[in-house]
Amino acid sequence: MSDWTTDNKVTFWAFHERRYAEYLRYAYVQLGSDADAEEAVAHTFEQIMKKWLYMLGLESLDGYAWAILKGRIIDERRKRAKRPEPTDVTAFEAVLADGKDDYEVLAGTIHFYTAVRRLSERQRDAVILHYGFDLSTAATAELMGIEDATVRSQLRLARNRLLQLLAHPGSTNGDRKVRT
CATH class of the missing domain: 1.10.1740 (Rna Polymerase Sigma Factor; Chain: A)
Structure with a gap:
């Protein structure tokens, strides 16, 4: 400097x-x-x-x-990787923040976070920043250094992918198409 x-x-x-x-x-x-x-x-x-x-x-x-x-x-x-992983308690924190101690809410939250982890890296980043951090698409785009339209596209693709993953929770093939 x-x-x-x-x-x-x-x-x-x-x-x-x-x-x-x-x-x-x-x-x-x-x-x-x-x-x-x-x-x-x-x-x-x-x-x-x-x-x-x-x-x-x-x-x-x-x-x-x-x-x-x-x-x-x-x-x-x-x-x-050379030391034990900390436990991911994000799902538990989300449920407790609502003041609920409901197993179904917890299971659904865990399932959702698992599905989000299966998104592509760019989709996952866009979802975390836009929905998780409540940033606008413009602020998300600025932070990631990409265009606003790219963020909107990644969010659209992520929503479609999440619909597939959440519709078929036990599927090991999360890439199959959902017919509408």
Whole structure:
């Protein structure tokens, strides 16, 4: 950073401020651990800092940064393979947040999250950011560094895929077409 102009420093820290919380939230959803999420995001911003001057010349700075975050999450998962996985309690948290302790709601929530995990990576990201984080399609597109129309398309494909997966819960072939 010592060779950066003041403008370079200001833009980096503005980007950091704008993206840090969203990146941390996304990393937590993907990793299920505060410590792992914080480490992945810290490494993400270290790498972004090293490449910042290069990134400033890119057409999609957000897309490049998003790819770095995704890579750091993959690295954390690889490190985790050497130690026990934390239990994914997302479904339990969702049920308890509603104040319900109903087995059917819990089972349905677990089934839904399992189906979401079977989506393509881009569809899953769009679903998590748009529906899970309640971001607009424009905000989701900006965060992922893609076009708004691409997010809408990915969400449409994800909804269709989820309908297939949820309609055939025991199927090992989630790719079969549902006839309407």
